[in-house]
Amino acid sequence: MGNKSGNVHARTDGPLSDDRAERMLRDPVGYFAAERERARGDVEAEMAREDIPAAGAPTTVSRTHHSPVVRNPLKVKQRGTRMFRRGGRGSVSVEDRRGVDAAAAAARVWSMLARKLAIGACIGSAEDLVRAAERLVGEAGWGPLFEGAVSDRLDPCARAVRLFGPLGSGKTTCARRIVRQAVAEGRHVTIFYSGVGPDEYVFDDVSAMSLRVVDAEVFRTPVHGRSEERQRRLEAIWGAFSVGGPETVVLDAWLPVNDLRDLSTRLHRALSQRADTTLVVLVSHPDELEDVGTAMVFDTELVLPGDQHVDRNAIHRALKRLSSDDLTYERLVTRALGGGIAESRAEEQIINWFTPFSTEERVLAQKRTRVVEPPLRTVADGIGDRRLRYGLIKGPKGLLAEFSITADQPTTPAWLST
Helix, strand or coil, X not given: CCCCCCCCCCCCCCCCCHHXXXXXXXXXXXXXXXXXHHHHHHHHHHHHHCCCCCCCCCXXXXXXXXXXXXXXXXXXXXXXXXXXXXXXXXXXXXXXXXXXXHHHHHHHHHHHHHHHXXXXXXXXXXXXXXXXXXXXXXXXXXXXXXXXXXXXXXXXXCCEEEEECCCCCCHHHHHHHHHHHHHHCCCEEEEEECCCCCCCCCCCCCCCCCEEEEEHHHHCCCCCCCCHHHHHHHHHHHHHHCCCCCEEEEEECCCCHHHXXXXXXXXXXXXXXXXXXEEEEEECCCCCCCCCHHHCCCCEEEECCCCCCCCHHHHHHHHCCCCCCHHHHHHHHHHHCCCEEEECHHHHHHHHCCCCCCHHHXXXXXXXXXXXXXXXXXXXCCCCCCEEECEEEECCCCCEEEECCCCCCCCCCCCCCC
């Protein structure tokens, strides 16, 4: 719709009453700001009807799972105070015209989103779409992906850690460093290991009183069926780990999925009875331990992407555990796979709701979030020219960080360094 001079064009949801038409001509930006608020209310009402927390509510926007949000609640109101001059052709400036287009597009976005939610015609979560709409209409922005410096150790509060990485990504190198750090902190370490190299967890400078390596092959179900010895060892885990002092247990075992699940859940159950314990489970496939359910909850997820030529689908699935927000997830994937431009699929979905080359589509396409993410850092692994990528970690507090996997250094126990 436009005024008589053709200077203001905006689509509406239906015919305008004389009063609405007069208000739009008198103050187009203010009019569309009010329409935006009305449509935004429809979205929140629809989410409440579906028992979905409104993503715009301060209590639901968390830096734990989403890209940091920068809000400017006064932005629309400030624009809405601008008054338009009525008159002949050319009486509306280019800046004012852009303001009208942006305000009209914002109102249409919220109106369209409310309609799509009402009929269930959306792909993905409602929370992702609301956050995407906020970014597209200028109500929210994005901030740094990580807070603070690169992390080089587990959070002291970590109780259950899933360390995922494809073959050759540096899982054992990372686990060795975790072991050394635990010993340096005065903790006892037990390693369940069934790898190829028997000396992977041999440390010349670590006392046998601080470290114990257990052959994990005894927990493998034999081909012929149930093993009494295996069952006896599984049952003995409770007595061995349900009491004691600070303990770190590392499970680096090539076991069938069912055996790995049984061993992991028993260790987790026993260690949960104690304070100051940490269980670290190494997995090479993102689906391993996926079905443990409530029996075992990992409060820390550590992903080592490895070489950029590995199975990308596996990396994608693993990174899903680090964030439920679509923009944050795309940024993590972009970093893990060598850097580039990260874009929100939820924003793309909203833009595609509008007619190609329409005013709304043009305005929203210009406002679409595009984040340039650098690649993860790398470190030489000592084998030829091969380099390992740093990891990505989400700790117990939900914060994301880049995780250093530099080669482990000889350990000095805390009691010797004082």
